[in-house]
Amino acid sequence: MSEKHMIRCNACGKEQAVSAEGIQEEFLKIQKTWGYFSEKDGEVHRFSLCEACYDRIRRQFKLPVEIFEYEP
Numbered sequence: 001m002s003e004k005h006m007i008r009c010n011a012c013g014k015e016q017a018v019s020a021e022g023i024q025e026e027f028l029k030i031q032k033t034w035g036y037f038s039e040k041d042g043e044v045h046r047f048s049l050c051e052a053c054y055d056r057i058r059r060q061f062k063l064p065v066e067i068f069e070y071e072p
Ligand SMILES: [Zn+2]
Pocket: 009, 010, 011, 012, 013, 014, 049, 050, 051, 052, 053, 054
């Protein structure tokens, strides 16, 4: 048995197995620790989005996301 766990998109519920080689489809993972000046002081929020949901959500942004080439 290989080590496997699942990653799920919080928006649509799509599930993807994560294996040692990585995942077939990339997910956006966001984690935010809310601080004193928020209404969620001390809470950590974490969620994942599949690429389709990420694209759908970012199209609703008033300003486009910054896109540039990855330079290792
Ligand atoms: Zn999704």
